Amino acid sequence: MKHILVMTTGGTIAMIEDQETQTVRPVANAADLTQAVPKLAEYARVSVEAFSNVPSPHLTTRMMSELGQAVLTRLQRDDVDGLVITHGTDTLEETAYFLDLILPPGKPVIVTGAMRSSNELGADGPLNLLNSVRTAASTDAVGQGVLVVFNDEIHAARFVTKTHTSNVATFQSPTVGPIGFLDKRTVQIRHIPKPHAHIPVHDLVPEVGLLKMAVGMDDLLINCLLDNGAKGLVIEALGAGNVPPGVVPGIKRALAENIPVVLVSRCYNGIVQDVYGYEGGGKHLLDLGVLFSNGLNGQKARIKLMTALKETHDVQELSKYFDLE
Numbered sequence: 217m218k219h220i221l222v223m224t225t226g227g228t229i230a231m232i233e234d235q236e237t238q239t240v241r242p243v244a245n246a247a248d249l250t251q252a253v254p255k256l257a258e259y260a261r262v263s264v265e266a267f268s269n270v271p272s273p274h275l276t277t278r279m280m281s282e283l284g285q286a287v288l289t290r291l292q293r294d295d296v297d298g299l300v301i302t303h304g305t306d307t308l309e310e311t312a313y314f315l316d317l318i319l320p321p322g323k324p325v326i327v328t329g330a331m332r333s334s335n336e337l338g339a340d341g342p343l344n345l346l347n348s349v350r351t352a353a354s355t356d357a358v359g360q361g362v363l364v365v366f367n368d369e370i371h372a373a374r375f376v377t378k379t380h381t382s383n384v385a386t387f388q389s390p391t392v393g394p395i396g397f398l399d400k401r402t403v404q405i406r407h408i409p410k411p412h413a414h415i416p417v418h419d420l421v422p423e424v425g426l427l428k429m430a431v432g433m434d435d436l437l438i439n440c441l442l443d444n445g446a447k448g449l450v451i452e453a454l455g456a457g458n459v460p461p462g463v464v465p466g467i468k469r470a471l472a473e474n475i476p477v478v479l480v481s482r483c484y485n486g487i488v489q490d491v492y493g494y495e496g497g498g499k500h501l502l503d504l505g506v507l508f509s510n511g512l513n514g515q516k517a518r519i520k521l522m523t524a525l526k527e528t529h530d531v532q533e534l535s536k537y538f539d540l541e
């Protein structure tokens with residue numbers, strides 16, 4: 217039987233709803249998670265280790281780096297066949313993608329969580345945990361990069377995103393869909409993710425801003441970030457990758473100061489491209505030296521830039537990371 221290590225970080229999966237106040241708060245012992253699912257023993261020998269017990273909006277980039285190192289050392293152990301990380305759903309996709317970037321391909325690493333706290337009717341944590349252990353113990357999951365298992369679906373970390381504030385089917389992979397699913401009997405991985413960037417760093421550069429574009433915006437916020445030590449910018453552009461003309465001087469300033477600018481779209485589906493040649497259009501931005509994100513959403517492009525900046529500040533070199541997913 218395979219040995220799967222469950223590392224707990226916190227999140228709603230490790231919370232209970234207070235009946236009096238109707239608010240949700242962390243429980244004392246996150247390790248209780250596995251004890252609540254005796255069926256785990258049918259699929260693997262499971263041990264549990266608490267990394268932290270925080271709601272995921274409290275996670276810092278330093279904690280993310282420390283988690284990355286903790287996961288790396290556990291994966292190097294001969295007696296560990298795979299890892300499941302339980303995590304709050306709010307920033308789950310960022311941690312999953314960071315791990316996907318820094319970990320060598322090999323033993324399965326699954327990230328999961330819950331939308332309903334452990335004592336709520338229809339709590340989804342136990343089944344998500346069981347399905348994650350089943351996936352981690354599956355030979356088909358070996359070498360697929362970090363996966364997110366949620367609501368009977370298996371998603372590649374690089375595309376999955378939280379799409380709903382409360383629904384248990386919140387995790388979706390826009391444009392590409394899930395790579396597989398689970399049913400009562402089987403774990404089915406139906407699509408193999410393409411090779412992706414591997415950036416074997418130990419931590420991230422935190423000073424990377426993420427800015428969403430909206431009608432009539434100018435470069436005020438970009439200048440504010442640059443004046444306050446930003447080392448990189450990710451712009452969530454309009455449509456296929458366009459910004460209002462008033463934003464362009466800020467982008468030019470960033471590039472002149474050797475601050476890389478990465479372009480993603482604020483659209484839920486699709487990728488940014490050099491389609492429009494007008495002032496602030498994708499072609500104009502590409503010609504200025506803006507990097508395109510190859511389908512990542514804003515928060516993931518930010519994680520990639522924060523990670524890649526540990527390796528190089530050279531825009532040409534950085535572009536190689538963004539050519540890959």
Ligand SMILES: NC(=O)C[C@H](N)C(=O)O
Nearest residue numbers: 227228271272304305306
């Ligand atoms: N469903 C959840 O886990 C949400 C929670 N606020 C968290 O991210 O920690």
